[in-house]
Amino acid sequence: MTDLKRALGEAVEAAFAAEGLPVELARVTPSDRPDLADFQSNGALAAAKRVGKNPREIALAVAERLKDDPRIAAVEVAGPGFVNLKVSEAALAARAAAIAADARAGAELVAGPRKVLVDYGGPNVAKPMHVGHLRSSIIGECIKRLYRFRGDEVVGDAHFGDWGYQMGLLIGAVGDEDPEIKALVEGLNASGDAQSAPPEAFTRVTLADLDRLYPLAAARGKAEPDYRDRARKLTAELQAKSAGSYLLWRQFAKVTQTALERDFHALGVDFDLWKGESDVDPLIPGMVADLDAKGLLVDDQGARIVRVSREGDKRELPPLLVVSSEGSAMYGTTDLATILDRQQGFGPDLVIYCVDQRQADHFEIVFRAAYLAGYAEEGQLEHIGFGTMNGTDGKPFKTREGGVLKLNDLIEMARTKARERLHEAGLGENLPPEEFEDIAGKVAVAALKFADLQNFRGTSYVFDLDRFTSFEGKTGPYLLYQAVRIKSVLRKAEAEGARGGDVAVAEPAERDLALTLDAFESALAEAYDKKAPNAVAEHAYRLSQSFSRFYAACPILQAEPDVRASRLTLAAATLKQLELALDVLGVTVPARM
RNA sequence: GCGCCCGUAGCUCAACCGGAUAGAGCAUCCGCCUUCUAAGCGGACGGUUGCAGGUUCGAGUCCUGCCGGGCGCGCCA
Structure with a gap:
């Protein structure tokens, strides 16, 4: 088709x-x-x-x-x-009828499906998620769904930050507060016998503990050299897989991941993989040896680096720092090892990194090193950057108190606003409380996601809570509202025994709606090629708008039987396409509101 | 200093290898609920696309320079 x-x-x-x-x-x-x-x-x-x-x-x-x-x-x-x-009217009507009959509402599949891995989200153990994680999660989730919808085999990986210095800080801080745990960790580290650990040894360490302790420990680490040195030592012990440190760390990772998965799920973001930096740690020694054997590793200022600058570069690109002068693996080392790990596991044709634009240089360096080492082919790795989220003052977003806004708090604010607005508008009043809550959640998520995705990802944009929670005009809730109105009409039609039938496009509003339905495929293709979710968001909005005009101009249920049948088919086709488009955006439509 | 990105309506953003009259939403003003959900629909107002040159039949889009803003530039991630 x-x-x-x-x-x-x-x-x-x-x-x-x-x-x-x-x-x-x-x-x-x-x-x-x-x-x-x-x-x-x-x-x-x-x-x-x-x-x-x-x-x-x-x-x-x-x-x-x-x-x-x-x-x-x-x-x-x-x-x-x-x-x-x-x-011609006939061609347009035929196309609309075909879209109505098509489970994919007129969307094509790509000719040659690829294996694609999307790396996004990037949550860290113990560091609470803030609004900065929002864009990566929302955009990455949309790219994942878009590629999957177009027919590629896609895996989304959270790329969990679970293996750095902050782990040493936490092990120290938890031990300071709880001498029993400290003794247990030290005992296990000395004996090296993980089996001897009591089965529930560390379960009393909760996420709340980590949330509370981490900021304090991070601050002390900055201020006190002794404290920092101890944290580094503890980090080294962990990375050496000392039994006690490792078991305690496992508890950190577990409670964090559980909570994060719940938070992400509330946002309609679900990862297929939770691969962490720790997973590729075992690959690093072999990789370093391999880089060395390939003659890529160079000693420089006490560190071991891979030079990645090329002829014709407009400026000198810094090298990839593989082993620091202290002998430890760096950010880029882990990323390079991750490329290797993915190549050996999933074997993707394309890896999309959905990470802040500010890391563009970092990825360029890592990618070049990967190409040099033969871990990936030129063009197989792609960084999809996005702009920073600023406050209304144009500076990076901060709360009124000057702190970072936690993602959870943001979602809760949006929910609260959604409840208020639902009450004001008199929507959902007769519904059971659970359904009302579910709707408020969907409205909140739609508002947040659509506010982000309607902008082109590359540019920075202003994080304006009022705009994010505004439900009028070009917003997520507007799209939900249109979809729900269609559902309501279709329910009534079904109750009356009215059915869809042959499509005719006589009225201007019908013509416009049919033409808009036809544009779905181009919007998807553009979004796919340019990795630009805003093309899908724009289409969803145009479709809603076109339907709303149609809805105002063309009565459906009261029309003559033939006309009614045609309009019901158009309405059903619109709903199907709108829900598919919204699903790509990661937004779910409630049954009613 | 070098490099990358950006500058479009009062505000927030779009604009499909360069194409006709640069589009939306918000805000402001006017109109529309005895008919399928008014979180809606129609209309009005609002622009020298930062500035100056250049290429072209044609430039928001390409080139050069300038002004303004953001970001990055080896042992944090």
Whole structure:
């Protein structure tokens, strides 16, 4: 099943070929002038330049070849050489009917499915998630769903930060507070016998403990050299897999992951993998030896590095620091080992790193090192950066008190706002409390996600709580509202025994809705190619808007039977496509609200 | 200092290999609930796309310079 835009594009290509013009210029796009046409091709203008002819003449010749196409109701040449196409009512109705009958609502699958790994979220043990994690999670989840929906085999990995200096800090801080645990850890470390540990030895350490202790320990580590040195030693003990340290660490990781999974799930973000830095730790010695054997490792200022600068670089790119002068693995070391691990495990054709734009250099360095070492092929690794989230003052977002806003608190704020607004609007009043809560949660998540995803990911944007929790206009809740209205109409239709039927597109609002439904595939393709979720968000919004106009202009249930059947089919097709688009965005529609 | 990104309506953002009259939402103003959910719909107002040049039949988009902002630049992650 082909969308109209592409079908017409192929028709124009054929006309170009027949005229001896370069077919790659025969592109069809939605019309910039909806008052004049549905679609347009600007190819004659570009072709004129290339073959040295008058653009209007070319356009007229192309138009002449298109005018008998049954799908085209009118073809006109306008301005300097635009070919304007108006789709026939029959073709439009047929396309709408096909979308209605298609489980994928008109969306294609990619021709050659790939194995894709999306690395996003990046939560850390003990460090609470803040709003900075929001974008990575939301965008990464959307990219994952988008690629999966297009037919790729996709795995999402949280890339858990579980293996650094902060672990040593925590082991120390927990031990200071709880001498029994400290003694247990030290005893086990000395004996090396993990089996001798009491089965529930460390379960009394909770996430609340870690949340409370970590900020204090981090601060002391900065201020007191002795404290820091001890934490480093404890980190080294952990990384050497000393039995007691390791068991205690396992408890940290477990309670953190459990809580994080719950928080992420509330946001509609679910990872397939929770691979952590600790998982690739065993690979590092072998990898270092391998890099050395390949002659890539160089001693420099007491550290061991891989030089990655290339001829033609506009500036000197720093090297990848593989082993620090203290002998420890660095951030980039772990990332490189992770590439190796993924290559050996999942074997992805493409790895997408959904991480803050500020890390662009870091990834460039790691990727180059991976290419040099033969751990990946050029182009197989891609960093999808996004802008920072700023406050309304244009500076990185802080709470009123100057601290970092925790992700959980943000979600709770959005929920509270959602409850208030639902009450104000008199929505969901007769529903059971559990369902009301569920709806409030869905509205809150839709608001947060859509506010983020409607922006192009690359640019920084302003984090404005009022805007995030505003439910009018171009917002997530608006989209939910439209979807729920359709569900309500369809429920009523079913109760009345009214059914869908042949599609006709007579009214302007019906025409517009059918054309918008047709644009789903292009929006998905654009989002996929550019890794730009905002294209899907934009389509979902346009579809909702188009439906809302249709809803206002065209009564459904009260219409004559044939018209009613057609409109019910259009409404059902819209709902299906809207829910699919929202699902790609990671947003769920409640049954009612 | 070097490098990357950005500058579009009062505010927040779009704009499909360069194409017609640069689009949305918010805010402001006007109109629409005896009809399927008014978190809605229609309309009005709002622009020298930071500035100056250049390339082109045509530039928000490409090139150069300048101004303004953000970020990064080896032992944190």
